[in-house]
Amino acid sequence: MKKMARKLSVMLVLLALLLPAAASAQGDVVTLEFWGGWTGPDGDIMDQLVQQWNAEHPNIQITLTRQQWSPLFDAFVVASASNEAPDILAMHPQELAQFIVLDLLTPLDDLIAGSEILKPENYLESAWNPNVYEGTLYAIPLDLHMHGLYYNLDLFEQAGIENPPATGAELIEIGKQLTVDANGNHPDDEGFDPNNVVQYAINMHSNHHAFFQWWALYRQLGGELISEDGTECAMDIDKAAQAWQFLQDLVYTHHIAPQGQTDYARDFLSGRTAMLIDGPWQMPAFEAAEAETGFHWASAKYPQVFEENYAVWGSGHNLTLPSKVADPEKRDEALQFIEWLAANSTAWARAGQLPAYREVMESEEFRTMYGREAFIEMMPYEVFLPGIPAYNEIFASNAPTPMMVMAQSIMLEQADPATAAQTACDEITFILQMQ
Amino acid sequence: MRVLPRPRTSAVASTASGMGHLYSRWTPYLFLLPYLLAFLTFRLGPSLFGLGMSFTRWSIVGSPEWIGTANYELMRIDPRLDAALKNTAFFTGLTVPLLVVLSLALAIFLNQPHKGRALGRVAAFTPYVLMSTVVGVLWTWILEKDFGLLNAYLNKLGIGGLPWLVSQDVALYGIILTTVWWTVGYGMVLFLAGLQDIPAELYEAARIDGAGPLHLLRHITLPLLAPTTFVVLMLTLINSFQVFDQVYVMTSGGPGTSTLTLVQYIYTTAFQNLRMGYGAAVATLLFGILIVFALIQAYLYRRGIRGVAS
Amino acid sequence: MISMRLLGKLIWYALLVALVVVMLAPIAWMLSTSFKPETEIATIDVHWIPRTFTLDNYQRVFDRFNILRWTLNSLIVSTGATLLVLLLDSLAGYALARMQFAGRGVIFAVILSMLFVPMQITVVPLFLMFSKLNLTDTYLALILPVGANVTGVFLMRQFFLNIPYELEDAARVDGASTLRIWWSVVLPLARPALTAVAIVTFLSTWNSFFWPLIATRTDASRTLPVGIAQFMSLRPGQAQGAQAYGQAMAGAVLAAMPPIVVFYMLQRYFIEGISMTGIKG
Structure with missing residues (x-):
């Protein structure tokens, strides 16, 4: 019996050794599943990149699945429950932790040890580091994005303003000049009608970007959100309220930003707002508008409202290798693709993303693309939301999370910032202690 | 044949028992078998699995951890659940009467013997064939605050537009409006069928006695439509309590918690927060609420029928 | 008088006229928007006829x-x-x-009570099951669970309660088996009920979103509602970039047309x- 078992196992080992060789000898095709949440023009560019890869690598074929982030992660978790996760999954660094604690992502340190491309020194520090969780690397950065300030050159010229606002005070001052009601009055003029404004100075998000902005201002004040041991909310209510107050005043006191705005990109393109705070992903649309209708725009850094330290909300895309996959042997091929993607991310930059791979980021071709300069300057000051296991429960944009409720009650319903911040803080502690 | 279903049930019993020898003991089960297999595998089994999960902490991946009734205890102190219950009750409380009354009114209106009523019926039913993704996206666009169609006309009429989906005070009304437009045709068709079952002689006899249209409505149409009304009420109640698709596509429960409904909350809890156990507990609560409603309605219905009969 | x-x-x-306008205006608006260039869409003044008529939005969706594959998948699965x-x-x-x-x-009673269980809770066990069977991302994964539907059984039962017994009895006297009676006597009588069940099932399968989202992975089995969801969100900030109303409406039209045409x-x-679905028990 024993002999037979041994014989069998030897045969099996031999078979196992032979099989991959046989497979490659026959030129078998490895197929990889790649999931990403890019549903706009950026998704089209990623699709083109994948097609380019597939054409260049007949032995490794990639299928790109695009779906909005939230349903994409629903499907990812359920698929992981039965080892059917995709081979490559894109996400944002702050979202890693919730999946890491469930053991859904592969630690990468050993896997990339031999790579010439996937090394920390080849990437921007601010892009690489958020992908390290408790000392272990779980994702390769693809790009960064953050809030910047866009402005309409024609409207600035009409108002006789040369430079975009760099501070909070300038924002309010310039903002008043750029806000006009139906009778041509500005906010400080007598007879100004705040209910009949035809041109606002700046947009105001009614969605999660509102608390992204709050996060930047709160970090400019040096505020912390989660205690170091991760068990409770560490919000400084005074600073939190101060940051919110600034944003709330833009709408309700200075009347230079609209209340409950929904389509801020379109409002900016149509001249309804003279400035826009939003991410670099907007640039392709502005470039298109420039080509079509002669729309004149420029970009600047997010204003430094509070002097303590400069910070701007940011995030980025990264690529992970899920652990609960049908065939972990495909990881090498997956990493090859990620390497290739890094080197070819100039095309990705055209979608308005800021490549995290130094060689591309520092390339002449990228740096001279119109409007990118301000964003490149902000890269080191980008602050991510805390990447904690309860990220989704506290920060998700498509659920009544504490942050969404706080932001919307303050910016849409004019709730008292300190009270709303305290409520959010209590809820955050409640969630953290439920873990 | 629709008016008197109850005696028929007893006819089944007597006939079947009288002819029991004509099919073997096992025949009924063989007829049921294919469906029951599917039902047990794809519906009852997973539901019981969910019930079991409600006593665990489970993040979908990995193994569930038994925690007894902790999830049920958590429900008592969860402010989001309170909001979800309140919103669901408000949504149901407004949508169900609106749908019942409007679909009844439409049915009576489109039952008038005028040319063109078929066009009205088709138009009223059309939205019902659309998928929720389309309805949600279409109405997000129509209810858009600045460029939306509805506000454009409200402004033209001098009423002034509303910040439909971006204000906590009106967002739920936006969802209700969408729901009514989407599903009113269904109730209308059911009521139209009910109206066909009312014998025309009843109206003629009453008219000869000099009854006006309101009298006819109150004393003939409405009482005889009671069974249909019961069905429409029941169906809209079940659907309203489980409203999800429109909310998911249009607001995801926001702004704030203003459109957070029970099933949206179950979805968020289970799939986004990865608390499958707690989500299952909330689902069990929803099941309990609906069962209670169903029993109350069935009881009232039976009493009502008996009242009419005696 | x-x-x-x-x-x-x-x-x-x-x-x-008011009724027809109110019910159909949103759909007309969807059509109108889908033929407009994006620059013409978000303007404060309403114009129903596009000033510049364009097929670009459709072109982009198709490109x-x-x-077409999603539509075909939906057809196969729903049928x-x-x-x-x-x-x-x-x-x-x-x-x-x-x-x-x-x-x-x-x-x-147990069958009926399942109407009260939100589907969100059954999706995970379902997926685990189909995964064990190696059937995820197949038509079967989308078709089989529909077999457990409740309304169809309810409708058929209610209808059968109300058909007369004479024909069946005659067939029985002729010595036909129960299965035979079901097939050649009862089913032909049940055509209205079968039509009702067919329509309701087809519509609800055609429109179903959440289970197909979880169960499909590639275009090989992805259905229309799941496919179009990726470019249909109009909530600000969902897709990074300006909202593409024209394209979303073109997608909506393409998804809405098959059921509307069939309905008409x-x-x-x-x-x-x-109207059969309202039969009373």
Whole structure:
């Protein structure tokens, strides 16, 4: 019996050794599943990149699945429950932790040890580091994005303003000049009608970007959100309220930003707002508008409202290798693709993303693309939301999370910032202690 | 044949028992078998699995951890659940009467013997064939605050537009409006069928006695439509309590918690927060609420029928 | 008296026009928007006829997405599910309505009670099951669970309760088996109910979103609602970049047209069929 078992196992080992060789000898095709949440023009560019890869690598074929982030992660978790996760999954660094604690992502340190491309020194520090969780690397950065300030050159010229606002005070001052009601009055003029404004100075998000902005201002004040041991909310209510107050005043006191705005990109393109705070992903649309209708725009850094330290909300895309996959042997091929993607991310930059791979980021071709300069300057000051296991429960944009409720009650319903911040803080502690 | 279903049930019993020898003991089960297999595998089994999960902490991946009734205890102190219950009750409380009354009114209106009523019926039913993704996206666009169609006309009429989906005070009304437009045709068709079952002689006899249209409505149409009304009420109640698709596509429960409904909350809890156990507990609560409603309605219905009969 | 009747008729027609406009305007607006260039869409003044008529939005949808494949998948899945439901539910409904057996009441009550379980809770066990069977991302994964639907059984049972016994009895006297009676006597009689079940099942399968989202992975089995969801969100900030209303509306039109066209062609059956779903127990 024993002999037979041994014989069998030897045969099996031999078979196992032979099989991959046989497979490659026959030129078998490895197929990889790649999931990403890019549903706009950026998704089209990623699709083109994948097609380019597939054409260049007949032995490794990639299928790109695009779906909005939230349903994409629903499907990812359920698929992981039965080892059917995709081979490559894109996400944002702050979202890693919730999946890491469930053991859904592969630690990468050993896997990339031999790579010439996937090394920390080849990437921007601010892009690489958020992908390290408790000392272990779980994702390769693809790009960064953050809030910047866009402005309409024609409207600035009409108002006789040369430079975009760099501070909070300038924002309010310039903002008043750029806000006009139906009778041509500005906010400080007598007879100004705040209910009949035809041109606002700046947009105001009614969605999660509102608390992204709050996060930047709160970090400019040096505020912390989660205690170091991760068990409770560490919000400084005074600073939190101060940051919110600034944003709330833009709408309700200075009347230079609209209340409950929904389509801020379109409002900016149509001249309804003279400035826009939003991410670099907007640039392709502005470039298109420039080509079509002669729309004149420029970009600047997010204003430094509070002097303590400069910070701007940011995030980025990264690529992970899920652990609960049908065939972990495909990881090498997956990493090859990620390497290739890094080197070819100039095309990705055209979608308005800021490549995290130094060689591309520092390339002449990228740096001279119109409007990118301000964003490149902000890269080191980008602050991510805390990447904690309860990220989704506290920060998700498509659920009544504490942050969404706080932001919307303050910016849409004019709730008292300190009270709303305290409520959010209590809820955050409640969630953290439920873990 | 629709008016008197109850005696028929007893006819089944007597006939079947009288002819029991004509099919073997096992025949009924063989007829049921294919469906029951599917039902047990794809519906009852997973539901019981969910019930079991409600006593665990489970993040979908990995193994569930038994925690007894902790999830049920958590429900008592969860402010989001309170909001979800309140919103669901408000949504149901407004949508169900609106749908019942409007679909009844439409049915009576489109039952008038005028040319063109078929066009009205088709138009009223059309939205019902659309998928929720389309309805949600279409109405997000129509209810858009600045460029939306509805506000454009409200402004033209001098009423002034509303910040439909971006204000906590009106967002739920936006969802209700969408729901009514989407599903009113269904109730209308059911009521139209009910109206066909009312014998025309009843109206003629009453008219000869000099009854006006309101009298006819109150004393003939409405009482005889009671069974249909019961069905429409029941169906809209079940659907309203489980409203999800429109909310998911249009607001995801926001702004704030203003459109957070029970099933949206179950979805968020289970799939986004990865608390499958707690989500299952909330689902069990929803099941309990609906069962209670169903029993109350069935009881009232039976009493009502008996009242009419005696 | 005559003028009163005329007035009533006038009012009736005015109301009819209002009704038709209110119910169809949103769909017309969807069509109108889908033919406009993006620059013309978000303007404060309403114009129903596009000033610049363009097919660009459709072109982009077809270029970017495999929408024909999704439509084909939806057709196959909805048809398969409908056939399956017709078979299972007419068998089960017949037994529940016309036969005496132990546990009938309980079985029916348990079936009905499943109407109260939100589907979100059953999706995960379902997926685990199909994954064990190696059937995820297949048509079968989308078709089989529909076989467990409740409304179909309910409708068939209610209908069978109400058909006369004479024909069946005659067939029995001729010595036909129960299965034979079901097939050649009862089913032909049940055409209205079968139509109703077919329409309801087809529509709900065609429109179903959440289970197909979880169960499909590639265009090989992805259905229309799941496919179009990726470019249909109009909530600000969902897709990074400006909202593409024109494209979303073009997608909506493409997804809405098949059921609307079928409904208009078969409207009599639809309305008769749907009205069957209200039969009372």
